[in-house]
Each structure stands twice: as C-alpha cells, then as structure tokens.
Amino acid sequence: xxxxxxxxxxxxxxxxxxxxxxxxxxxxxxxxxxxxxxxxxxxxxxxxxxxxxxxxxxxxxxxxxxxxxxxxxxxxxxxxxxxxxxxxxxxxxxxxxxxxxxxxxxxxxxxxxxxxxxxxxxxxxxxxxxxxxxxxxxxxxxxxxxxxxxxxxxxxxxxxxxxxxxxxxxxxxxxxxxxxxxxxxxxxxxxxxxxxxxxxxxxxxxxxxxxxxxxxxxxxxxxxxxxxxxxxxxxxxxxxxxxxxxxxxxxxxxxxxxxxxxxxxxxxxxxx
Amino acid sequence: xxxxxxxxxxxxxxxxxxxxxxxxxxxxxxxxxxxxxxxxxxxxxxxxxxxxxxxxxxxxxxxxxxxxxxxxxxxxxxxxxxxxxxxxxxxxxxxxxxxxxxxxxxxxxxxxxxxxxxxxxxxxxxxxxxxxxxxxxxxxxxxxxxxxxxxxxxxxxxxxxxxxxxxxxxxxxxxxxxxxxxxxxxxxxxxxxxxxxxxxxxxxxxxxxxxxxxxxxxxxxxxxxxxxxxxxxxxxxxxxxxxxxxxxxxxxxxxxxxxxxxxxxxxxxxxxxxxxxxxxxxxxxxxxxx
Numbered sequence: 001x002x003x004x005x006x007x008x009x010x011x012x013x014x015x016x017x018x019x020x021x022x023x024x025x026x027x028x029x030x031x032x033x034x035x036x037x038x039x040x041x042x043x044x045x046x047x048x049x050x051x052x053x054x055x056x057x058x059x060x061x062x063x064x065x066x067x068x069x070x071x072x073x074x075x076x077x078x079x080x081x082x083x084x085x086x087x088x089x090x091x092x093x094x095x096x097x098x099x100x101x102x103x104x105x106x107x108x109x110x111x112x113x114x115x116x117x118x119x120x121x122x123x124x125x126x127x128x129x130x131x132x133x134x135x136x137x138x139x140x141x142x143x144x145x146x147x148x149x150x151x152x153x154x155x156x157x158x159x160x161x162x163x164x165x166x167x168x169x170x171x172x173x174x175x176x177x178x179x180x181x182x183x184x185x186x187x188x189x190x191x192x193x194x195x196x197x198x199x200x201x202x203x204x205x206x207x208x209x210x211x212x213x214x215x216x217x218x219x220x221x222x223x224x225x226x227x228x229x230x231x232x233x234x235x236x237x238x239x240x241x242x243x244x245x246x247x248x249x250x251x252x253x254x255x256x257x258x259x260x261x262x263x264x265x266x267x268x269x270x271x272x
Numbered sequence: 273x274x275x276x277x278x279x280x281x282x283x284x285x286x287x288x289x290x291x292x293x294x295x296x297x298x299x300x301x302x303x304x305x306x307x308x309x310x311x312x313x314x315x316x317x318x319x320x321x322x323x324x325x326x327x328x329x330x331x332x333x334x335x336x337x338x339x340x341x342x343x344x345x346x347x348x349x350x351x352x353x354x355x356x357x358x359x360x361x362x363x364x365x366x367x368x369x370x371x372x373x374x375x376x377x378x379x380x381x382x383x384x385x386x387x388x389x390x391x392x393x394x395x396x397x398x399x400x401x402x403x404x405x406x407x408x409x410x411x412x413x414x415x416x417x418x419x420x421x422x423x424x425x426x427x428x429x430x431x432x433x434x435x436x437x438x439x440x441x442x443x444x445x446x447x448x449x450x451x452x453x454x455x456x457x458x459x460x461x462x463x464x465x466x467x468x469x470x471x472x473x474x475x476x477x478x479x480x481x482x483x484x485x486x487x488x489x490x491x492x493x494x495x496x497x498x499x500x501x502x503x504x505x506x507x508x509x510x511x512x513x514x515x516x517x518x519x520x521x522x523x524x525x526x527x528x529x530x531x532x533x534x535x536x537x538x539x540x541x542x543x544x545x546x547x548x549x550x551x552x553x554x555x556x557x558x559x560x561x562x
Contacts, residue, residue, distance in 0.1 A: 026480065061542075064545075065541075065545065068545060068549055069495050069545050069548065070494060070495055071299075071491045071494060071495060072299075074303070074305045075299050075487055075490075075491050075494075077305060078305055078307065078308060078483050078484075078487045079484065079487055079488050079491060079538065079541060080538075081308075081480070081483070082480050082481060082483040082484035082487070082488075082534055082538075083484055083488070083534060083535060083537070083538030083541075085480045085481075086480070086481055086484060086528075086530070086531035086532075086533075086534035086535045086538070087531070087535050087538075089481075089527075089528050089531035090527050090528065090531045090532060090535060093526070093527035093528050093531070094525075094527065188364050188368055189364065189365070189368030189369070189372065191364075192364035192365060192368070193364070193365050193368065193369075196362065196364070196365050237371075237372035237373075237375040237376045238372075238376065240368055240369065240372035241369065241372050241373060241376065244365055244366075244368065244369030244372070247365045247369075248365075248369075251351055
C-alpha cells in the first residue's frame with residue numbers, strides 16, 4: 001500500500017495537483033455513506049464503489065468550477081472538498097438516526113484501522129499495487145513527456161485526456177482504498193509527503209519513483225513498528241509523522257550540495 | 273427553549289459572518305487551501321493547551337493556536353520559496369504532519385478529553401449554549417457568544433481600517449510593493465486574524481466545515497461582482513441567509529447544523545454557476561442573431 005501510494009503520489013505532485021488528493025479523500029465520505037445506505041451492509045465492495053464514484057464526481061466538479069468560472073482551482077478544491085464532506089456528515093447523521101444496527105464501525109472508514117487489517121485486505125492492496133505498477137509501466141514514456149511538457153505532448157499526438165484520466169483514476173483508486181487504512185485526512189500525507197521528499201533528492205522520473213517508494217515503505221514499516229511497541233500510538237498518524245519527519249529532513253539536508261549528485265543534469269520536472 | 277435557539281442561531285450567524293468576511297482575502301489571493309492547512313494545524317495547539325491549562329477555549333488556547341497556525345503558514349511559505357517543488361505539496365506535508373501530531377497527542381494522553389477526533393472533524397454546535405456562561409434574566413449567555421461578538425467587532429475594525437491595504441494587496445501585488453507597503457508582513461497580519469477566528473470557531477464548527485463557511489460566500493461574490501464594498505455586503509447577505517435557512521432545515525431533519533449550512537452554500541454556488549453559463553449562452557446567441 002505504501003509503495004503504491006508513493007508511486008502515484010509522485011505523479012500527482014508532478015502534475016501540480018497535490019491538493020486534489022485532499023478533496024478526493026474528503027469526498028469519499030458521502031460515497032461510502034451512500035454505498036452503506038443502498039446496500040444496508042458494511043460489505044467493503046459496495047463502500048469502495050460508492051467512494052470511487054463520489055471521488056470521481058468531486059474531480060469532475062472541481063474541473064467544472066475551475067474551467068467554467070473565474071474561481072481559481074484552489075478555491076474550487078476547497079469548496080468541493082468541504083461541501084462533499086458536509087454532505088457526507090449529513091448522510092452519516094441520517095444513518096445514525098435510522099435504526100440500522102450495522103452502522104457501528106462505519107466511522108472506521110474515516111479514521112483508519114490499519115492495525116486491524118485482514119489478510120483479505122492485504123490481497124486487495126496487492127492487486128491495487130499491481131494495477132498501478134502496470135499502468136505506470138505501460139505508459140511510462142508518454143507519462144514522462146506529459147508531466148514534463150503538456151504542450152509538447154499534445155503536439156506529438158499523445159492522448160492527453162486519456163493520460164490525465166488514467167492518472168485521476170489511479171489517484172481516486174488509491175485514495176478510496178487507502179482511506180480505510182489511514183483515515184481521511186492522513187491519506188493525502190501518504191500520497192504527497194514521500195513524493196515531495198523524493199523530488200527534493202532526485203531529478204529523474206525513474207529515480208524519483210523509486211525513492212518515493214522506498215521512503216513510503218520505510219515509513220510505513222517504522223510507523224507500524226512504533227504503534228506496535230507503544231500501543232497508545234495509532235498506526236495511521238505514526239506513519240504520517242515518520243513520513244513528515246523524512247520530508248522535513250530532506251528539505252533541510254537536500255540543500256547541502258554534497259548530498260546531491262549531478263543536480264544540474266537530467267530533466268528538471270519541477271518547473272512550469 | 274426559545275432562548276436556546278435564539279442564542280444558537282445568533283452565534284452561528286456570527287461565526288459565519290466572521291469566516292466569510294475574511295474569506296474574501298483568501299479567495300482573492302489564491303490562498304484558499306491555507307485555511308484548510310490552518311484549520312488542521314491548530315489541532316495540536318488545542319490539545320496541548322488542554323493538557324497544560326486544563327481548560328479549553330481559554331486565552332492561552334487561542335494564543336498557542338494562533339502561533340501554530342502562523343508557524344504553519346510561515347513554514348509553507350519558507351519551504352516553497354527555497355525549493356522548486358510546488359507550494360501545494362508543502363501545504364499537504366505540513367498540515368497533515370501537524371494534524372497527525374494532534375491525533376497522536378489526543379489518543380494517548382486522555383480518553384476523557386471533552387472532544388475526540390470525530391467531533392473535531394464534524395463539529396457539534398448544538399452544545400454551544402450548554403457551555404459555561406452567565407445569567408441575565410434567567411437566560412444563560414455562554415461566554416463563547418461574547419467572544420464571538422468581540423471578534424466580529426475586531427474584524428470590522430480590521431476590515432475598515434485596512435481596506436485600502438486589502439484592496440491593494442488583493443488586486444495588485446506589484447503595485448502594493450512598489451509604493452512601499454510591506455506585503456508579506458500585512459499578509460501575515462491578516463492571516464493571524466484569520467487564525468484567531470478559526471480557533472474560536474473550531475470547536476463548534478469543525479475543521480472541515482469552517483472551510484466552506486470561509487471560502488464559498490467569497491467565491492460566489494468573486495463571480496458576481498468586482499467592487500470590494502459590494503463584495504463584503506454580498507458576503508454578509510449570502511452567509512446570513514444560508515445560515516438561517518440551514519439552521520431551520522437542520523432542525524427539522526435532525527442533522528448537523530453546520531453541515532446543512534455548508535451543503536446549502538455549495539448548492540447555491542452550483543446553481544449560480546449553472547445559471548451563469550446559461551445566461552452567457554443566451555447572450556451569445558442574442559449577439560449572434562444581431
């Protein structure tokens with residue numbers, strides 16, 4: 001899970017849409033609630049489908065607002081995430097008012113329950129990781145060009161819209177599934193932090209992806225160990241804290257030149 | 273019962289006005305996501321001050337939270353200035369870190385804290401009139417309402433006092449710089465006032481819904497008008513109407529008040545955008561037919 005989210009995170013940060021993750025992870029909530037209301041059970045399949053749908057809707061809404069009106073993208077993200085989240089809270093209230101006895105444990109979806117993972121869940125994560133890996137592997141060249149220079153990519157005839165929707169799909173998939181593990185708020189950390197720290201160290205896309213994967217797997221491991229040793233530490237937040245410490249360290253250390261190899265060569269992906 | 277509703281409604285309106293009037297600054301300056309960062313980042317401050325002073329909603333809480341909020345904004349600014357990675361990535365890193373710290377602090381120190389993660393994310397305003405307060409004619413006035421009134425006055429003073437400055441920074445950063453206004457400092461001044469507002473509203477409104485209260489009215493105005501004065505008046509109008517409507521709807525449906533309000537605000541925005549695009553289309557057709 002950590003690795004997959006690290007990989008997708010790099011692509012997200014590079015396409016300048018780091019905060020969209022925030023919006024998606026918040027707007028998963030109404031989807032999960034609707035899935036619960038319609039199915040009446042806590043079967044994760046329905047909940048994940050609901051989450052995927054509402055995540056997709058939120059991205060559509062953000063695009064609609066920021067393209068059709070003067071409102072800037074960041075405001076659009078803030079608006080969509082908070083409105084979707086509030087709608088989810090309303091639905092949660094409705095569920096609490098109704099007499100469905102299955103409702104307990106629904107909030108696990110919000111705040112994460114990484115330590116209570118079942119082997120079934122692990123299998124799901126493996127599948128997701130495989131999907132993401134294969135998508136990245138198949139489209140690596142075109143993705144690279146797309147992230148580096150959109151105009152160039154469109155002039156040489158790459159399917160930009162297709163690539164963008166594939167990226168969005170990856171982000172939504174990862175978020176919808178990861179939200180169960182680490183919770184709504186901390187999901188964006190799982191995507192953004194390793195990518196940010198890897199970008200500070202490396203310039204080449206392959207290496208950045210690799211480093212992000214390494215960072216996130218290390219911190220996932222450490223986080224799990226920490227919460228295992230100290231039972232009062234919840235797993236999700238401790239993973240995030242380790243991740244952020246790595247990010248802060250890389251912000252401080254990466255400025256010192258002797259840590260950086262050939263910093264001027266390779267593509268500089270950060271501009272534009 | 274009537275007094276309860278009156279006080280609650282009054283407080284919600286005050287919160288909404290406070291949030292919305294300052295929201296215009298954020299929207300105009302493309303800093304909407306900073307309110308998100310601030311709202312999440314002050315969680316550890318509230319927890320820590322609860323541990324140390326054993327009292328929430330106190331002066332120290334606000335001071336500490338203000339400090340943390342400004343620290344978060346400063347560090348985001350600093351990181352993104354010094355590095356090439358985009359600013360929103362750093363917003364993501366900083367606020368999730370602080371929020372995680374807050375959650376950890378919450379979970380291992382005290383199970384008997386007056387709030388949990390859920391109430392922080394969702395907010396529960398209907399307890400507000402039950403808070404500590406004083407009595408006037410057998411009607412209990414909670415202290416929080418008084419604080420809110422004071423804050424509204426403060427905001428009014430700031431907005432009226434700094435209107436010129438506000439205008440300059442929002443619409444022409446370069447111009448403001450060239451005539452010698454300290455843009456960075458004044459931005460941080462306004463941001464710290466926003467932080468104070470957020471902290472006070474935080475417990476009752478919740479970390480997420482404060483965003484919609486802040487950003488949406490200002491965004492609606494941003495589409496509708498170009499004059500700053502009109503901007504403020506419209507903001508007031510929109511937030512008051514949506515609060516009153518949302519309050520009664522939530523009361524009848526028995527749901528979270530703030531969530532109802534923010535969904536209403538969102539619907540307003542979408543309806544407005546929809547009508548605007550229709551209007552544009554018909555206008556274009558009209559012009560073509562001429």
